[in-house]
Amino acid sequence: MAVLPILKWPDPRLSQHCAPVEQEQLDDLIADMFDTMYAANGRGLAAPQVGVLKRLFVMDCTWKEGKRSPMVMINPSIMAVERVPVTMEEGCLSIPGVMVPVERPVAVTVQWTAAEGDIHMADFDGFEARCIQHEFDHLNGTVTFDHLDPEARSAVEAEYNALKGTSE
Template identity: 75%
Template sequence: MSVLPILIWPDARLSQRCETVQGEDLDDLIADMFETMYAAQGRGLAAPQIGVMKRLFVMDCTWKEGTKSPMAMINPTIMAAERIPVVMEEGCLSIPGILVSVERPKAVTVQWTAPEGDIHMADFDGFEARCIQHEFDHLNGMVTFDHLTAAERTKAETDFLERHI
């Protein structure tokens, strides 16, 4: 297993829609993604964040509390979302040091393929739902800045660039 470099915004790959995974062996990639996510102190990591333009992400929303619950989602689809939105601050491993307020549905129903090839569907709420939606955004070429108004985005981008130039 290896810790891989994480792409940092404004890398153009973070704005590209990913391709569907089709019958590829992903075991090594998934293991490397988990190792990278844990090393970066994250709770989720999407394949495009490491330059792999495939519809795949890993997450573990509980490991910082002491219990690991790793999950890999291949070709995920959000089937339904609760209508009532919740606003929370979000960070992103590709935009380090910046938190932005993002409005998202509190709960989602997701269908995905597991690494073993089984198709799953489940309901998620709270932080897990938020993490899934955040990583799903990456698969569609979106980052947290894309949820902001033009003025909020300009300020957040300027803050980020001032810290990282």
């Protein structure tokens, strides 16, 4: 398949709320998104990060440890969250080189449609739950910077802009 260009912040498409996926043929897009995610050394990739403003994302939280477990979530809904939040540093393929502390629930219950059209519901915790919430944020036009207070955001944006300036 193909490796797609990943949009970089502050591309305005990264701030858009995505439309639900209707009855669409997605096999090529999904394959391209996995190719792109693996090539970029990521563990998750949302459709808006490749310029497709639809509610779907791909993830594989275990491939870096040697075992692939690819998953596609189309029109996901977070049905429940664990009340206890945990703060961890998060990276993002659309904001390369910058880690941001993000507070998220440690566990979630998610309902989604798989690529084959089946509807699933499952509980996720730990890194999988964090990855799902991160990619789900992208579907709602939210990036990691949006989780910061104004002062912290300004500092991290300056760091990102400095990195971006040295790579251009």
